Amino acid sequence: MSTMHSLILRTAGNFLLPLLLLFSIFLLLRGHDEPGGGFIGGLVAASAIVLNLFAMEIKSAKAVLWVDPRHVLGIGMTLAIVSAIPGAFFGQPFFTAQWFTFDVPALGELKVGTVLMFDIGVYLVVIGAVLTIMLSLAEAED
Amino acid sequence: MLLAVLSGFLLAAIAPWVHRLSGRHSGWVLAALPGALFIYFLSFIPEIADGGQVRFAYPWVPGLDIQLSFLVDGLSLLFVLLISGIGFFIVSYAGRYLEKHRDVGRFYVLILAFMGSMLGLVLADNLIALFVFWELTSITSYLLIGYNHEDARARYCALQGLIVTVGGGLALLAGFVMLAMAGGSYELSEVLAGEGLQEHAWYLPILLLVLAGAFTKSAQVPFHFWLPNAMAAPTPVSAYLHSATMVKAGVYLLARLNPGLGGTDEWLLILSLFGGVTMLTGVFLAARSTGVKQVLAYSTVMALGTLTMLIGVGTETAIIAAVTFLMAHSLYKGALFLIAGILDHEAGCKDFLQTGGLRSALPVTTFFAAIAALSLGGVIPMFGFIAKELMLEAVLEAPTVSGVLTALAVATAILGVLVAAIVGIKPWFGPRVKTPKDPHHEAPPAMLAGPAVLGSLGLLFGLAPMLPEWGVLGAAAGAVYGAPLDVKLSLWHGINAPLMISAASLLLGLALYTQWDRFRAAFAWLDGVANSIGPERQYDRTMAGLVWSADWQTRVLQNGYLRYYLLTILLMMLVSVGVTARIYDISIGELSFADIQIQEWTVLGMTLAAAAVAVTIRSRLGAVASLGALGFGVALIYVLFSAPDVGITQVLVETLTVLLLVLVLFRLPGFLNLSSPLVRVRDAVIALSVGGMMTLVMLSTLHMRAHDSISAYHVAESEPSGFGRNIVNVILVDFRALDTLGEIFVLALAAVGVYAMINLRAEDRK
Numbered sequence: 001m002s003t004m005h006s007l008i009l010r011t012a013g014n015f016l017l018p019l020l021l022l023f024s025i026f027l028l029l030r031g032h033d034e035p036g037g038g039f040i041g042g043l044v045a046a047s048a049i050v051l052n053l054f055a056m057e058i059k060s061a062k063a064v065l066w067v068d069p070r071h072v073l074g075i076g077m078t079l080a081i082v083s084a085i086p087g088a089f090f091g092q093p094f095f096t097a098q099w100f101t102f103d104v105p106a107l108g109e110l111k112v113g114t115v116l117m118f119d120i121g122v123y124l125v126v127i128g129a130v131l132t133i134m135l136s137l138a139e140a141e142d
Numbered sequence: 143m144l145l146a147v148l149s150g151f152l153l154a155a156i157a158p159w160v161h162r163l164s165g166r167h168s169g170w171v172l173a174a175l176p177g178a179l180f181i182y183f184l185s186f187i188p189e190i191a192d193g194g195q196v197r198f199a200y201p202w203v204p205g206l207d208i209q210l211s212f213l214v215d216g217l218s219l220l221f222v223l224l225i226s227g228i229g230f231f232i233v234s235y236a237g238r239y240l241e242k243h244r245d246v247g248r249f250y251v252l253i254l255a256f257m258g259s260m261l262g263l264v265l266a267d268n269l270i271a272l273f274v275f276w277e278l279t280s281i282t283s284y285l286l287i288g289y290n291h292e293d294a295r296a297r298y299c300a301l302q303g304l305i306v307t308v309g310g311g312l313a314l315l316a317g318f319v320m321l322a323m324a325g326g327s328y329e330l331s332e333v334l335a336g337e338g339l340q341e342h343a344w345y346l347p348i349l350l351l352v353l354a355g356a357f358t359k360s361a362q363v364p365f366h367f368w369l370p371n372a373m374a375a376p377t378p379v380s381a382y383l384h385s386a387t388m389v390k391a392g393v394y395l396l397a398r399l400n401p402g403l404g405g406t407d408e409w410l411l412i413l414s415l416f417g418g419v420t421m422l423t424g425v426f427l428a429a430r431s432t433g434v435k436q437v438l439a440y441s442t443v444m445a446l447g448t449l450t451m452l453i454g455v456g457t458e459t460a461i462i463a464a465v466t467f468l469m470a471h472s473l474y475k476g477a478l479f480l481i482a483g484i485l486d487h488e489a490g491c492k493d494f495l496q497t498g499g500l501r502s503a504l505p506v507t508t509f510f511a512a513i514a515a516l517s518l519g520g521v522i523p524m525f526g527f528i529a530k531e532l533m534l535e536a537v538l539e540a541p542t543v544s545g546v547l548t549a550l551a552v553a554t555a556i557l558g559v560l561v562a563a564i565v566g567i568k569p570w571f572g573p574r575v576k577t578p579k580d581p582h583h584e585a586p587p588a589m590l591a592g593p594a595v596l597g598s599l600g601l602l603f604g605l606a607p608m609l610p611e612w613g614v615l616g617a618a619a620g621a622v623y624g625a626p627l628d629v630k631l632s633l634w635h636g637i638n639a640p641l642m643i644s645a646a647s648l649l650l651g652l653a654l655y656t657q658w659d660r661f662r663a664a665f666a667w668l669d670g671v672a673n674s675i676g677p678e679r680q681y682d683r684t685m686a687g688l689v690w691s692a693d694w695q696t697r698v699l700q701n702g703y704l705r706y707y708l709l710t711i712l713l714m715m716l717v718s719v720g721v722t723a724r725i726y727d728i729s730i731g732e733l734s735f736a737d738i739q740i741q742e743w744t745v746l747g748m749t750l751a752a753a754a755v756a757v758t759i760r761s762r763l764g765a766v767a768s769l770g771a772l773g774f775g776v777a778l779i780y781v782l783f784s785a786p787d788v789g790i791t792q793v794l795v796e797t798l799t800v801l802l803l804v805l806v807l808f809r810l811p812g813f814l815n816l817s818s819p820l821v822r823v824r825d826a827v828i829a830l831s832v833g834g835m836m837t838l839v840m841l842s843t844l845h846m847r848a849h850d851s852i853s854a855y856h857v858a859e860s861e862p863s864g865f866g867r868n869i870v871n872v873i874l875v876d877f878r879a880l881d882t883l884g885e886i887f888v889l890a891l892a893a894v895g896v897y898a899m900i901n902l903r904a905e906d907r908k
Contacts, residue, residue, distance in 0.1 A: 032868055032871055032872065032875075033866055033868050034867070034868055035786040035787045035868060035870075036787070036790075036868070037787065037868070037870070037871040038874075039874065040787065040790050040794060043791065043794035043795065044794060046798065047798055050798065070893075070894075070897070073893060073894075076890075077886065077887070077890055080882075080886060081883070084879070095880055095883075097864070097876050099865060111865055113865065115864075115872075115875040115876050115879070118875050118882075118883075119871075119875045122886055125890055128890070128893065129886075129889045129890055129892065130893075132893040132894070132896070132897050133892070133896045133897070134801070134802065134805065136897045136900045137806060137809075137896070137900065138805060139900075
């Protein structure tokens with residue numbers, strides 16, 4: 001990948017990346033009640049990393065990832081599928097959502113369910129898929 | 143009962159380890175299962191002999207009303223006894239026969255799995271279950287024929303058998319579904335108990351489809367060619383699958399369906415004529431062959447033809463003859479195949495011309511070969527004699543085409559004696575011929591047990607026909623006939639027409655045997671005919687044609703140009719949606735432009751302008767960028783119509799698409815190759831038609847509504863049962879999570895595809 005030697009883009013990329021990644025997690029978590037969700041969050045995170053990809057060498061983009069995007073893809077798929085299973089243990093159909101309520105001091109009631117796990121799976125799959133494609137295309141350059 | 147049927151599969155799963163633990167005695171160890179099953183099934187005899195039936199049902203796919211039900215009546219009992227009884231000898235025999243083969247474990251897996259499938263096939267009372275077991279026997283047969291998979295010929299033969307039987311199986315499935323619809327149930331016993339199948343409007347299609355399945359499985363002319371080729375399998379397999387059990391599945395099906403579908407003119411004519419012709423063709427080809435297993439295979443074709451013919455004739459005598467013949471044939475043919483294996487194992491002979499005078503070296507084998515061959519030839523006092531007398535009596539009394547059938551039967555009887563003489567005399571008597579291997583000793587007991595017991599039973603049952611008659615044959619004949627029959631088998635019927643025919647055919651057959659070489663020479667020219675127009679040649683042509691048309695179609699459809707793929711997909715969509723719209727008379731409601739707001743007009747105009755730029759601009763980067771602008775316009779429309787989630791997604795996807803396209807653009811060559819004006823006009827027409835069609839479809843979906851919208855449910859249930867206020871996300875991850883799972887699967891596959899396409903090709907180039 002030929003780098004675009006743009007100082008502005010590179011500097012902005014360095015600042016934007018952590019912000020955007022944080023924002024993507026925010027989108028992921030709030031998705032159940034407000035606009036957002038795993039798919040959108042995943043796209044934001046992927047775009048952030050791709051932005052860096054444009055601004056930097058591939059090596060540094062990979063360093064930002066610190067894992068192979070193909071692994072992210074696989075972990076995401078696994079999470080999504082595993083989240084479908086618990087329902088079966090309660091005699092309910094495959095994919096029936098399970099909810100567990102915790103009382104967290106100072107924050108109040110916290111509801112955690114298998115749908116969150118599924119949404120995280122979607123998030124990771126989106127990141128993994130987009131980055132696998134992008135990195136393959138970028139690397140194939142040479 | 144379920145355990146009895148499935149035990150074959152269960153033992154198959156652990157057979158390789160059992161084999162490893164028990165070493166050379168593994169044959170006996172594993173044969174314990176068929177032996178135990180035989181005893182278990184024997185325990186049904188008292189109940190079945192009184193005309194009873196035992197039915198077992200287990201829920202299988204309750205949602206589709208399919209249950210795993212098994213029915214034990216006379217017919218299935220006869221079959222399960224043959225399958226488990228002969229199975230016992232086959233498995234123990236194979237332990238020694240294949241002792242030196244390197245993967246005997248695989249053989250045990252397959253043969254036990256086959257036994258389980260075959261038991262399931264004859265016991266199943268549910269059409270779907272029967273079909274599943276039917277196909278399982280085809281598949282295990284395929285794997286067993288191709289057991290020596292390093293041999294190209296064995297692979298070819300295995301595939302041929304599979305394609306012929308599975309092709310018929312497809313027709314059978316269609317026939318079963320129609321049968322179930324016509325009979326109102328998937329339970330075979332209920333379908334057959336119902337009245338009026340013979341008068342049903344679908345009777346003929348059902349009959350033809352079922353017959354296609356039965357005839358291919360049971361190697362009737364013109365599908366007989368796969369059976370001799372199936373002899374590429376190890377001999378125990380040929381003895382078990384391709385003579386005693388699997389090939390009789392078609393006959394079993396005909397016998398099973400006889401009470402419901404039989405008795406019509408079509409049934410009588412098709413079955414008896416196809417059966418009769420198969421019978422004569424089989425025995426004639428057997429008499430022309432010299433390969434040990436070929437002769438036996440063709441004589442099996444004869445037996446299958448005889449059975450089909452007898453079921454077609456359908457009179458009381460014919461049905462009794464059919465079940466008697468079925469049992470007699472399984473006994474002597476099983477024995478003869480096992481003896482063929484001994485010939486191969488001890489003397490290395492695969493061809494009758496290599497054999498002769500082996501009686502002094504293998505006296506015990508000779509004795510049992512002789513009594514089995516006597517039964518095959520239908521010589522008094524063997525069980526085969528009783529069967530043959532009954533068969534001749536049945537064709538003489540056949541309600542129609544009796545003359546034709548008698549002529550076929552008499553010719554078959556004469557040639558049958560010739561075949562019996564080839565099998566029973568040629569290898570054993572006469573001058574000693576130098577065989578490829580010098581037989582030093584008799585075969586081991588494990589290999590002699592089968593021929594000895596099966597052959598002796600043929601003699602015992604001939605002398606005491608009341609033994610098989612009680613309990614099994616009588617009840618089986620009754621089950622096939624559809625009403626209880628009074629079966630009285632006896633060796634001596636007095637001097638009558640069948641006896642005269644038997645005596646004459648015996649003399650003529652033996653006379654023919656002395657002239658066997660000249661007989662073969664006289665018909666040698668038939669080889670050329672068979673090679674140029676025979677059914678096997680037609681099979682090869684069909685297969686070649688299939689490959690050719692797949693090749694042609696791949697060349698046309700998979701041409702590798704993205705633009706043509708796109709063109710094909712769009713045109714296909716245009717045509718299919720257009721035709722559907724015409725048929726269902728799609729209408730769009732009245733259009734009104736009055737309540738479109740100014741901001742909506744603005745976004746629309748911007749989007750259209752972006753589209754116009756995208757198609758006219760000559761720079762690639764410009765086109766990509768304007769496509770992105772178009773996408774943002776669409777996203778704005780989503781936001782205007784209060785769908786923020788969809789809007790955000792659209793923006794992000796557009797961004798990524800532009801980035802992706804830019805990455806791809808880097809890889810394109812620097813020059814531009816613009817399409818010609820004509821091509822552009824064509825593309826414009828297609829693009830506008832597809833766009834127009836989509837617009838019409840959108841408008842009509844707003845106007846016409848077949849079902850109530852599900853949105854109300856989603857809106858109402860989102861918070862109470864989904865615990866989320868964002869309905870879109872609750873739908874995505876909860877209500878329709880399975881859809882989402884499918885989508886991320888597609889996404890993941892696409893990524894893997896791109897990765898493989900780019901990286902693996904790069905590796906190839908290195």
